[in-house]
Amino acid sequence: MTEVKSIWRAVADEPLPHELLLLGDENPALLAAYLPQSQIYLLGAPRTPIGVCVLQVRREESEIMNVAIAPEHQGQGLGRRLLQHVIGEARTQAPRKLLIKTGNSAIGQLALYQQLGFELEAVHYDYFLRQYPQPIWENGIRCKHQLVLALALHDVSPSFDFDLG
Numbered sequence: 001m002t003e004v005k006s007i008w009r010a011v012a013d014e015p016l017p018h019e020l021l022l023l024g025d026e027n028p029a030l031l032a033a034y035l036p037q038s039q040i041y042l043l044g045a046p047r048t049p050i051g052v053c054v055l056q057v058r059r060e061e062s063e064i065m066n067v068a069i070a071p072e073h074q075g076q077g078l079g080r081r082l083l084q085h086v087i088g089e090a091r092t093q094a095p096r097k098l099l100i101k102t103g104n105s106a107i108g109q110l111a112l113y114q115q116l117g118f119e120l121e122a123v124h125y126d127y128f129l130r131q132y133p134q135p136i137w138e139n140g141i142r143c144k145h146q147l148v149l150a151l152a153l154h155d156v157s158p159s160f161d162f163d164l165g
């Protein structure tokens with residue numbers, strides 16, 4: 001089991017693990033578009049991160065744009081820990097809903113996200129055929145459709161209304 005040194009939010013100008021970011025999202029143009037408007041969380045030791053997670057906080061709903069663990073460290077619970085940390089960060093900053101999107105072929109990712117409480121909300125058919133020039137195959141399945149999963153961060157209950165007075 002890999003020992004997790006820490007999880008921290010990258011500061012401005014901190015070198016980012018681009019190889020890991022490209023592992024989580026193969027489209028460099030999309031990456032370049034969302035990184036400047038996102039919070040980047042790193043896992044590992046300073047200067048040698050082995051995990052990355054990108055969170056975009058928005059007014060209506062936030063989104064985990066990217067998550068990746070270095071291949072040699074996968075399958076040891078680190079992805080789950082990093083996501084749990086970022087969900088906690090989103091909960092303190094964000095509105096009611098947190099989104100994460102993936103492909104129809106991402107079997108392991110779908111298992112993990114649902115274990116963390118995310119539920120399927122929408123399907124964007126043929127998204128990966130339109131947005132990604134190279135065909136993507138995983139688990140012997142062509143990745144074609146984008147699945148949108150959502151996690152409720154704050155339940156609005158009668159007691160919440162009562163607290164507002």
Ligand SMILES: CC(C)(COP(=O)(O)OP(=O)(O)OC[C@H]1O[C@@H](n2cnc3c(N)ncnc32)[C@H](O)[C@@H]1OP(=O)(O)O)[C@@H](O)C(=O)NCCC(=O)NCCS
Binds near residue numbers: 067070076103
């Ligand atoms: C997705 C990813 C971040 C998960 O990180 P990880 O450290 O490997 O995952 P964990 O060890 O925390 O696994 C947690 C759970 O995920 C699920 N899971 C992960 N990989 C799986 C696989 N290949 N098959 C089935 N389930 C899998 C399991 O449910 C697992 O729980 P379990 O160990 O109790 O069975 C990592 O595999 C990764 O970087 N993949 C490549 C990049 C990527 O696909 N990013 C997401 C883009 S949408």
